[in-house]
Amino acid sequence: MVQDRQFAEIQVGDTASMSKTVSEYDVYTYAGITGDFNPVHINSEFAKTSLFKERIAHGMLSAGFISAVLGTTLPGANTIYLGQELAFKAPVKIGDTVTATVEVIEKIEAKHRLILKTVVTNQEGTIVIDGKATVMKK
Incomplete structure (x- = not known):
């Protein structure tokens, strides 16, 4: 359910999060929507020769979970995304459960x-993305 918190209700220190297990379907769908067919994401034979030795999810797929929290929970509906700084710290593998948290x-x-x-952290608590967002809220 989408929340619509009013600006006056929001306080410094408020947090919200969501978790999702990244599936092979998610990776293929993201590739199809964006056109990012980098073989490290979609070709297991190629990925075996890569730095991570297996397929990994697109970094921006995981970053999208931040957007989901901002637009549905905190601040919620009527949030306008103005900017986002991202640092990709670790790969997300197919089957990982990631948790996006905003504060x-x-x-x-x-x-x-x-x-x-x-x-964004994985199921082991490893930070996979670290960043800062700027939003405008009605």
């Missing part, structure tokens, strides 16, 4: 903007 770290009242710490 409000700054609230800019005059412009109805929020700065959020954004982190």
Whole structure:
């Protein structure tokens, strides 16, 4: 269910998260939608020769889970994504369960903007993406 928190209700320190197991279907669908057919994502024979020795999910697929939290939970509906800094720290493998977490770290009242710490971790607690988002909220 999508939440629609009002700007006045949101406080520094508020957090929200979502988890998803990344499937082979997710990787192929993402490749088809974006046109990113890098063989490290879709070709297991090629991936065996890569740095990670197996197929990995697209980094931006995992980053998309941050967007899902922002648009559905915190801040929720009517959120306008203005910017995102991302640092990819570790690969996400097919079958990994990732958790995207956002935390409000700054609230800019005059412009109805929020700065959020954004982190994606895998099932082992390893940070796979670290970043910061800027959003505008009605």
